Amino acid sequence: MPDLTALETAFETAGHRLTRPRRALAELIDARDGAFSAADLVADAQGRRLGIGRATIFRAIELLEEIGALERIDLPTGEHAYVPCGPAHHHHVVCRRCSRSVEIGDLGLGALARDIARKTGYQIDVHRLELFGLCPDCRLASVPA
Amino acid sequence: MPDLTALETAFETAGHRLTRPRRALAELIDARDGAFSAADLVADAQGRRLGIGRATIFRAIELLEEIGALERIDLPTGEHAYVPCGPAHHHHVVCRRCSRSVEIGDLGLGALARDIARKTGYQIDVHRLELFGLCPDCRLASVPA
DNA sequence: CTTCAATCGAGACCGTGTATCACTTGGTTC
DNA sequence: GAACCAAGTGATACACGGTCTCGATTGAAG
Ligand SMILES: [Zn+2]
Ligand SMILES: [Zn+2]
Ligand SMILES: [Zn+2]
Ligand SMILES: [Zn+2]
Numbered sequence: 001m002p003d004l005t006a007l008e009t010a011f012e013t014a015g016h017r018l019t020r021p022r023r024a025l026a027e028l029i030d031a032r033d034g035a036f037s038a039a040d041l042v043a044d045a046q047g048r049r050l051g052i053g054r055a056t057i058f059r060a061i062e063l064l065e066e067i068g069a070l071e072r073i074d075l076p077t078g079e080h081a082y083v084p085c086g087p088a089h090h091h092h093v094v095c096r097r098c099s100r101s102v103e104i105g106d107l108g109l110g111a112l113a114r115d116i117a118r119k120t121g122y123q124i125d126v127h128r129l130e131l132f133g134l135c136p137d138c139r140l141a142s143v144p145a
Numbered sequence: 146m147p148d149l150t151a152l153e154t155a156f157e158t159a160g161h162r163l164t165r166p167r168r169a170l171a172e173l174i175d176a177r178d179g180a181f182s183a184a185d186l187v188a189d190a191q192g193r194r195l196g197i198g199r200a201t202i203f204r205a206i207e208l209l210e211e212i213g214a215l216e217r218i219d220l221p222t223g224e225h226a227y228v229p230c231g232p233a234h235h236h237h238v239v240c241r242r243c244s245r246s247v248e249i250g251d252l253g254l255g256a257l258a259r260d261i262a263r264k265t266g267y268q269i270d271v272h273r274l275e276l277f278g279l280c281p282d283c284r285l286a287s288v289p290a
Numbered sequence: 291c292t293t294c295a296a297t298c299g300a301g302a303c304c305g306t307g308t309a310t311c312a313c314t315t316g317g318t319t320c
Numbered sequence: 321g322a323a324c325c326a327a328g329t330g331a332t333a334c335a336c337g338g339t340c341t342c343g344a345t346t347g348a349a350g
Contacts, residue, residue, distance in 0.1 A: 016328090017326095019329080038307080039306080052330085054307095055329080074219035076273075078219075080306080093269065102265050112252060116252070122276070122280055127274065127275065128221075128273075129274045131267070131273075132272070136266040136267065162296060163347080166299095167297090198298065201298060204298090204339095225338095
């Protein structure tokens with residue numbers, strides 16, 4: 001079974017079955033190239049007349065999130081989006097127009113968190129940093145003059 | 146009408162009516178002292194037999210958020226919580242057990258965001274940093290031995 | 291005290307996400 | 321490759337956060 005995509009191998013190496021719906025969803029996600037909502041995937045699947053049930057899509061998202069191949073992003077609007085990524089600690093910069101995103105490393109945030117812990121007395125277990133704006137392409141496109 | 150709380154004055158100075166439901170909700174929020182969910186407020190209101198409708202509670206939350214007197218926090222579970230705060234740019238550290246939160250300043254994040262913008266080519270408009278852990282009280286309480 | 295736009299409460303509604311359950315299937319065993 | 325069976329699937333009902341509508345109220349201005 002060659003030519004497994006990153007998401008497909010993620011399923012396998014985590015000890016889960018590589019089923020037809022999961023393969024199809026991995027392909028849909030790859031085709032998106034950026035952050036997407038669950039509704040996006042549902043629409044994609046229905047548009048291509050794959051017979052994939054809604055519940056299956058949510059289950060796949062949940063599973064990929066547990067595996068660490070997908071991460072939930074909380075958009076400024078309050079909606080949830082998901083973005084494919086590796087398991088190492090990192091953060092995301094997301095384009096508010098086309099949803100393409102890039103990962104950035106911790107960039108000293110771990111140290112900052114420790115500093116905050118010292119100052120506030122809180123024991124800090126998790127932190128999340130998300131940045132939103134315009135990717136280079138959309139930035140150019142939005143300044144037509 | 147002296148003795149207006151911070152939330153009450155926030156309604157007024159933003160040019161909105163200071164109605165009985167809004168006063169009651171401001172009081173409920175103050176009594177909570179920490180982050181809370183919309184469902185929390187609904188339960189509080191019903192518990193005290195105030196005749197406040199659910200829609201009114203959501204509308205008040207939305208309005209306070211627009212005003213800048215309340216901020217939405219995205220808990221690691223994906224649930225939404227709200228925390229009272231001032232309008233200046235800041236971030237929150239939230240206790241995962243009791244929900245008490247403290248504000249922290251930007252702490253060099255603005256500079257970090259500019260740095261990220263330079264490296265990624267993204268134009269960064271908004272960023273959000275949220276930290277979760279245990280407040281001093283809950284930290285002590287969780288280590289009984 | 292009037293007046294009326296802002297606000298309210300009730301309830302229908304919508305979208306996201308979960309639970310249930312009978313049916314199917316991937317992967318392993320022989 | 322046929323048998324096996326736990327993992328997975330799809331249809332559907334459900335739970336829940338949040339919004340919309342609309343007729344009834346009310347804050348606060350004059
Ligand atoms: Zn873009
Ligand atoms: Zn980090
Ligand atoms: Zn605490
Ligand atoms: Zn900041």
